[in-house]
Amino acid sequence: MTFFKIRAVQTRAIVSFVGACGLAGVASGVLSQSANAASVLEGAFTEEQAVRGQTLYYQHCLQCHGETMAGVDKAPALAGPQFGSTWNNAPLAALVERIQTMPPDKPASLTREQSVDILTYILWYNGLPLGEQELDTSTEVLARMTFQTPAP
Numbered sequence: 001m002t003f004f005k006i007r008a009v010q011t012r013a014i015v016s017f018v019g020a021c022g023l024a025g026v027a028s029g030v031l032s033q034s035a036n037a038a039s040v041l042e043g044a045f046t047e048e049q050a051v052r053g054q055t056l057y058y059q060h061c062l063q064c065h066g067e068t069m070a071g072v073d074k075a076p077a078l079a080g081p082q083f084g085s086t087w088n089n090a091p092l093a094a095l096v097e098r099i100q101t102m103p104p105d106k107p108a109s110l111t112r113e114q115s116v117d118i119l120t121y122i123l124w125y126n127g128l129p130l131g132e133q134e135l136d137t138s139t140e141v142l143a144r145m146t147f148q149t150p151a152p
């Protein structure tokens, strides 16, 4: 019941975030055309992908990691300085592999595509910008790109 209400609010938050960044998004879209972003700081995933990830996060992760990714009980935060100090400069491929160990009682139950979608929602929640191209699910691309947090 409240589940859907919360989700609607969160989705709106993404939409207004895009609104605020619309101009920058258009400008970088013109520059990068169809090339994949080189860095998560340059818009490495789309809004649609992050919204897909949000749905999966609400189904499979929310109960332990929390609506604001602050962590609940023993489950650590998935956003903020603590998470950044663990994952900054780590390849996204490593983070996807970590996500695939989750939930702890059902490891490897998500497909790789689903894990990458959830990753993009985590990236968005850590303040990283939306882009024009979906984040690629190939290990090759994800091994080259590292987790970064935007400068405060």
Ligand code: HEC
Pocket (backbone or CB within 6 Å): 057, 060, 061, 062, 063, 064, 065, 074, 075, 076, 077, 078, 083, 086, 098, 099, 102, 103, 104, 105, 110, 118
């Ligand atoms: C039943 C509770 C539970 C669920 C559900 C769950 N997690 Fe976790 N998660 C944990 C716990 C506890 C840890 C730390 C200990 C461990 O690794 O098992 C953790 C650790 C993590 C880490 C490592 C964090 C760090 O600081 O390095 C990531 C990333 C993560 N979870 C993502 C997810 C994602 C994504 C989902 C949904 C697909 C999910 N978790 C579902 C309990 C949970």
